[in-house]
Amino acid sequence: MDGRASIPPFGRELSGPSLGGCRPWLEKFDLPLWQKYAELATGARHGGMDWFLINSFVEHAKRGKHPPIDVYDAAAWIAITPLSERNIVQGSAPQIIPDFTNGRWFNRIPSFGIREDY
Numbered sequence: 486m487d488g489r490a491s492i493p494p495f496g497r498e499l500s501g502p503s504l505g506g507c508r509p510w511l512e513k514f515d516l517p518l519w520q521k522y523a524e525l526a527t528g529a530r531h532g533g534m535d536w537f538l539i540n541s542f543v544e545h546a547k548r549g550k551h552p553p554i555d556v557y558d559a560a561a562w563i564a565i566t567p568l569s570e571r572n573i574v575q576g577s578a579p580q581i582i583p584d585f586t587n588g589r590w591f592n593r594i595p596s597f598g599i600r601e602d603y
Contacts, residue, residue, distance in 0.1 A: 544603030
């Protein structure tokens with residue numbers, strides 16, 4: 486496989502010659518939100534993703550809507566570190582990831598990246 490025509494690994498930018506044969510794929514499938522604001526997000530941390538998350542949080546707050554990432558998301562993401570540590574100590578034993586929402590996540594309507602404006 487020609488590495489120049491594949492999606493680059495984490496830590497590499499998708500720009501210039503490194504796009505290779507990916508440009509048509511990105512033009513077809515990239516989120517409209519990303520296409521609209523990519524230039525504003527340029528230079529933001531995590532490849533621009535921080536800009537999108539902060540912008541989405543602010544726009545949701547201005548409209549009185551629930552934030553795209555809430556305390557339950559944060560708790561689940563943070564729980565991965567101690568669960569990973571315990572997994573290593575226990576010789577790769579499976580770990581149960583707690584459901585901090587008591588099942589409410591199942592009916593949650595996603596809001597991040599769905600709309601074209603925020």
